[in-house]
Amino acid sequence: MGWTFNTRDPDAPTIGPLITGVSAALTFVSLMTVCLRVYVRAAMIKAFGVDDYLILITWVCAAGFAVVTIVQTKWGLGLRNIDDLPPENIYNFGLIQYMGAPFYISSILGFKLALLFSYLRFIPKGIYRYMTIGVIVACCLFHLSFLIVQINLCQPIALQWDPTITEGSCIKGVPFYTSMASLTIVFDVIVMLTPFPVLVKSRIQNRKKLVLLGLFGLGLFITVIQIIRIQTVKQLANYLDSAPLILWSAVENNLGIIVANVPTLAPLVKYYNEKSTGGGSGLRSKKTGYASQDVGSRYAMRTWKSNRSKALELGSVHDATDGSFEGHVMKGNTSTEMILDHEGITKKVEVVITRN
Template sequence: MEWADHGKRLFIWAVVMWALAAAAVMLRLISRGRILRVLGPTDWFIILTLLLSLINTIAIGFHVVHGLGHRIADLSWDEIRVFFQVVYGAVITNNLSLSLTKISVLLLFLDIFVLSWVRRVTYILIVLATLCGLFTLLSNILYCLPVSAFWDFTILDRRCIAVPFKYYVDAALNLTLDFAILFLPLPVIWPMTLPWRQKLWLYSVFVLGFFVCVISVLRFHFIDKSLLTSDPTYTGIYLIFWSMMEINVAIVIACIPTLKPLVARLCPRLLTTPRSCESDEPNELPQPPTISSPRRQPLSPEMQHL
């Protein structure tokens, strides 16, 4: 089958976005592994997420090969069956990668924050993100009984979860966790006294984090258009596009806070004040208060990725 124009553009976008996510993860590993030497579970989670995003990108290619972007009336029954087989696998990897990205960010918070109440809330969010991830994973795997009924419409004795309800619940849980993770650090970071360049760095990270929430809202909007339709192979392209964007942008943003040591090593003037640049030790970063205390004290290696 020839690739539809919409499908070609979607696949190109998917490859480009995955390449950006892979570059961000590579820079993160250099920053935390080679400079700080603090690689930990948060980094393994983000690597696993990147691998799942790669699987999702490959799945998009299979989608396009097997009818995505074409009208369903123009497809054979075999092409429709294969299309929904790919959808089944893609939905599982998509939701799993989003859950792992959230857990990776929350584990990074545990490396950064030492205030007890922030850590308690972070642990709670980790538990909630894990439970939500397990719920979406199991409900996606067992979406229909028997499982093959998801793509084999000749099975008459089939029991499936109500389509709109399932995806509304998944999207609502995902969006709620996105906003909770975005706003968790604000009460601590907002009152901090930092050089304006470091403040700009932090605020930029949160603006990008808000962008992920916007993408989640857009994906939520396209659920109606993609699911409540008689032509899923054509209109589903919008939902797949925003799902792909959400995964890869989330990976990039999860990596940005960890890149400060690398930026400080390569371009120290971007993160230092003019006074510190003129000091006897030009490569030394200013010593603002830590994220958990108003007192002035040197930053620990773990804190320097902020």
């Protein structure tokens, strides 16, 4: 029995296994980054927010797209020759492809929103914050329009998967997909470049500034994927020509999730790096007497709050000043570095010296 159901030739050439392997592998890798992000945000710095919930929903959508894609390969996706596609497979092939579109569109919107809401954590009130909110609204409207048109591409709708329907009409696929892919590239670039003006103007060390710019700039790789997708769209002529397009779609949404997660993993990397080298300053644990890292205050991205008119660390459990120590996270605001304050850098360091 071959990879594809109902094929006359069990050895009919197909890239179905390749599509399955790439989709499954990337979905697993993106899941690992999501799990690490949840650990950092919820356990290490205790600052789980809207962007973190969004990335969880986004991964579910990406996983749904991967499942639909893998199932579709069993009904003919990936076959090299249109003559090898059994006529009885066309209905299920088209229906499953129709089901995959909402998962894909939701996932590419999700990782953009996760990035944009993460920017709101450190962008202070002002023109850049309003611009970021405007980009969020524009992204939602564009992807909602994309979804509505996609699921109503044909009238009647069932014409998209039922070959027995002979009456009706469809929007021409190639111009539509090319236009949507081009606009998606525009939004990808806007989303990835949104925090750059704020970071460039911030008064932090050049080395740290370059690292932050590089992390957010990773998203430009997604633009390259979109450009490749446009080339595959232009080649659409029959059912099977959608295989490269769907393959690159699976790469795009999972890569987007990974890129959105990478900047949030800095606390984990820095903590274990310092732990392995035995260096770094910190507070002494009440139990062991050894220095422990104030992970929440040192490594977390800062968030801007109106409460008490001050910037609080995302790692703070409460807006407290008692300085009590739990695990590796300080409750108090004992070490702050407000890198985006309009008045410049304000840094407070409290040194605790104990004698054995």
